[in-house]
Amino acid sequence: MQKGNTKDLDNLCGVDPLVKIFLDLISFDTKSDPESKQVPSTVGQLRFGAYLLSCINDLGYKAKQDGNGVITLKIEASKGCESAKSLCLLAHMDTAPDCSGANIRPRLVKNYQGNGIELDNGLVLNDDICKELRNFTGDDIIITDGNTLLGADDKAGISCILHLLHNLKINDSIKHGPLTVVFSVDEEIGLSTTHLDVKAIDCDYGVTVDGTALGELDVATFNAYGAIVNIKGLSVHTAVAYKTMKNAISIANEFMAMLPSYETPETTQGDEGFFHVHNIEGSSSMCKLKMIIRDFTHPGMEKRLQLLTRISELLNEKYGKGTVSVKTTFQYANMGDVLKEHKDFLNLLRKSYKDAKVSVIENKVRGGTDGSNLSNQGLPTPNIFTGALNCHGPYECLPVGAFNKSYEVLKHIVMNMAKKSNKKEK
Structure with missing residues (x-):
């Protein structure tokens, strides 16, 4: 040494x-x-x-x-x-x-x-x-x-x-x-x-x-986008939460679980793209995810952005319209x-x-x-x-x-x- x-x-x-x-x-x-x-x-x-x-x-x-x-x-x-x-x-x-x-x-x-x-x-x-x-x-x-x-x-x-x-x-x-x-x-x-x-x-x-x-x-x-996912929950007292509370943190976890687990920075290499949630903040009533999306091809990037839209649609069908919103921002090509x-x-x-x-x-x-x-x-x-x-x-x-x-x-x-x-x- x-x-x-x-x-x-x-x-x-x-x-x-x-x-x-x-x-x-x-x-x-x-x-x-x-x-x-x-x-x-x-x-x-x-x-x-x-x-x-x-x-x-x-x-x-x-x-x-x-x-x-x-x-x-x-x-x-x-x-x-x-x-x-x-x-x-x-x-x-x-x-x-x-x-x-x-x-x-x-x-x-x-x-x-x-x-x-x-x-x-x-x-x-x-x-x-x-x-x-x-x-x-x-x-x-x-x-x-x-x-x-x-x-x-x-x-x-x-x-x-x-x-x-x-x-x-x-x-x-x-x-x-x-x-x-x-x-x-x-x-x-x-x-x-x-x-x-x-x-x-x-x-x-x-x-x-x-x-x-x-x-x-x-x-x-890479082609690069950033995304902010806003999640609106419904916070009520835990004593009366049964079938009423919508925990924004739990919904955020559900959103992340619907992303491909094998397409993260730590599981990809070479020409493979990924989703990367790098920040989560909020409470049971409001939660925000910050993420980056990367892909070497334009068709691949389009599929990734479509997936984010589809996940938000599914969660809104489950928890109510307006629960999840996704805003994507172009970063570089x-x-x-x-x-x-x-x-x-x-x-x-x-x-x-x-x-x-x-x-x-x-x-x-x-x-x-x-x-x-x-x-x-x-x-x-x-x-x-x-x-x-x-x-x-x-x-x-x-x-x-x-x-x-x-x-x-x-x-x-x-x-x-x-x-x-x-x-x-x-």
Whole structure:
């Protein structure tokens, strides 16, 4: 069992500029807040954005931060690459609300031996927690002290883009077409793309740098809906409840029991969709269920939504009209339906992975990315890996080699796009 330390991490910062950038960025607490009515949801994102704005402009660029905290930078093409297709690079500033992002104290495990890692507070990170960890024996790995998340989601993505911006200024051999950089807010609470304007971005393609394990290329996502189920009961004294009381909590349990028990997040994998009730609140007189519905296909999603309607109809027949009501809300659509129409771009990404000496693992995300909505709004946007593992909690870690490979892939995407003429694909 190994432990991390700060001395080795400090030494690494002296020779690895990408890691140095990352450590600077995670000193900012940018945890988003799903209960907030402000935009962005936390002031930490505004403060972080101001810092990023200063960093970018110090490099000689002219970035802007809008009223929502979103940072945008437009970069003209290299000489001779003006006719290349335009590319938008995106990453998000907020960290997940699942775990504290304040006072992050990173450590480095050098030359991981494969026998697990003990964090400062006694938690143990091993293959049982993260099966991918076994792939990084012999690598250096950045970890937490066990009390916070690490913030690699998505400050690792921002680090790669900042490092690229620096290198574009000092290395003329990195040719590029027209570029736009966007650092968004509140991605972790599903609001980031509501603050982005695809027309203003005005690019042919986009790439989010927000994936996880080494080699992943996210080319499809779920279709996603949310649902709120409201249940009206009839509360009377228990002494006279016989054949009179309608317990809303019991009816809620009945509703959940009518959902397929084998179609939940914990019982599905791969291409399988699910229903997930993630919150229940109320009393015997009034109860509310909050749930998400996921499916990779549009016909599959339609069947799931029809099932919710049918369940509510059956319960209303049993308990009376108006007892159960279901309101569904569209969240995002599968970006794969859009990306499959852009084979040339996907082939360019595959070539970029190969150029960076990374084996590509094309992935259907059992979730969503900013690319889900952006792609369906007219900006085809797949997602590339950062190398981070176990995001959103104290077991989050970042293998250094994979992190640097993310940068290399990003660099090659930009260079290969410079060769892609701005003509319509056949």
